[in-house]
Amino acid sequence: MTITSLDELKSHLNLTEKELHWEEKAENTLPLLISQNILSLIDNPSIRRQFVPSEEENIDTIGNLDPLKEEDNSVSSRLIHRYPNRAAFLTTDRCFAYCRHCFRRRFTGTMTGPASEAEIAEAAAYLKEHKEIKEVLLTGGDLMTLSDEKLDYLLHSFKSAREDIIYRLCTRALVSSPERFTPEFFKMLEKHNHHAPFFLMTQFNHAIEITEKAIDALIGFVKLGIPMMNQCVLLRGVNDTLDQQIELCNKLMYNRIKPYYLFQGDLVKGTAHLRVPLSKGLALEKEMRKHLSGLSMPQYTIDLPSGGGKVILTENYLVSRDRNLWTFKTPDGEERSYPEDF
Numbered sequence: 001m002t003i004t005s006l007d008e009l010k011s012h013l014n015l016t017e018k019e020l021h022w023e024e025k026a027e028n029t030l031p032l033l034i035s036q037n038i039l040s041l042i043d044n045p046s047i048r049r050q051f052v053p054s055e056e057e058n059i060d061t062i063g064n065l066d067p068l069k070e071e072d073n074s075v076s077s078r079l080i081h082r083y084p085n086r087a088a089f090l091t092t093d094r095c096f097a098y099c100r101h102c103f104r105r106r107f108t109g110t111m112t113g114p115a116s117e118a119e120i121a122e123a124a125a126y127l128k129e130h131k132e133i134k135e136v137l138l139t140g141g142d143l144m145t146l147s148d149e150k151l152d153y154l155l156h157s158f159k160s161a162r163e164d165i166i167y168r169l170c171t172r173a174l175v176s177s178p179e180r181f182t183p184e185f186f187k188m189l190e191k192h193n194h195h196a197p198f199f200l201m202t203q204f205n206h207a208i209e210i211t212e213k214a215i216d217a218l219i220g221f222v223k224l225g226i227p228m229m230n231q232c233v234l235l236r237g238v239n240d241t242l243d244q245q246i247e248l249c250n251k252l253m254y255n256r257i258k259p260y261y262l263f264q265g266d267l268v269k270g271t272a273h274l275r276v277p278l279s280k281g282l283a284l285e286k287e288m289r290k291h292l293s294g295l296s297m298p299q300y301t302i303d304l305p306s307g308g309g310k311v312i313l314t315e316n317y318l319v320s321r322d323r324n325l326w327t328f329k330t331p332d333g334e335e336r337s338y339p340e341d342f
């Protein structure tokens, strides 16, 4: 069962005043959509906060709908070429469930639909021209809402234009619709699993999202030798405690997923109530680093407003720099120096 309105949701949950007063407005385009798998987890407050809309989305006046200036960096209707060596292709605006923190809400769930054959051909031609592009993120929306036939067509078109590009398969369907990863899907993917490698980019924001069904689907990628990386969004009241982050990172590692990024929330209109202050995020990062191995520690990252690009945030260990001496503090708070010249 899929939930598409507050009325339907009322029969499953006792909605709070703030949830009841949410209004779907043009200004705030993200629709209400909760999949069967999300519904089965909705009693968990971290899941509820990510998928049940609240009035707070409507009253947020900070930010805008495109803080990363993706529209200015779009080279075709679907291709964003922000960094010289990599690009993002918006395969579709659809998802199996809409996350209330979605930073691409200017596009997500706008009923634009899957990329047309003409749009795919246009992007493929651009990739062919631009040999400096080494990686393409297949994103959206959620790539996995496309049918196997459409995915097959897309991969065939792109791989025929350039076989040396690494494709990142960006999806949240392991959380919102793990049953989508059928044997037929993997058979289709296997056909294209040659030349440059695929990378699976997941978005697990909380350990509870890594269900048995999700783990079964992940095995399909492991069997194809596809490396897996997680991009988590730091969200207030969802995953902003040390315990939650440690449990998530350890569970990811046990399932062969490398925690890649921990994203600071973007200044997207309608998401202020889900953001964590930078000082709190940095304090969390400092503690996480003490409790996690280098492999299991994600990079805390901010995508700077007005299209400034991604910058890594970390506790500052540099105390001072004289002409010939750098002085650092250790994670335990002691000082150590290292020379500039030898």
Ligand SMILES: *Cc1c(COP(=O)(O)O)cnc(C)c1O
Pocket (backbone or CB within 6 Å): 080, 081, 082, 083, 086, 087, 088, 137, 310
């Ligand atoms: C984040 C992003 C990428 C990928 O950046 P990495 O740091 O390599 O993960 C590529 N294109 C766009 C538009 C992005 O926002």
Ligand code: SF4
Pocket (backbone or CB within 6 Å): 094, 095, 097, 098, 099, 100, 101, 102, 103, 104, 108, 140, 141, 142, 172
């Ligand atoms: S799955 Fe991704 S694109 Fe879709 S609503 Fe969630 S964050 Fe946005």
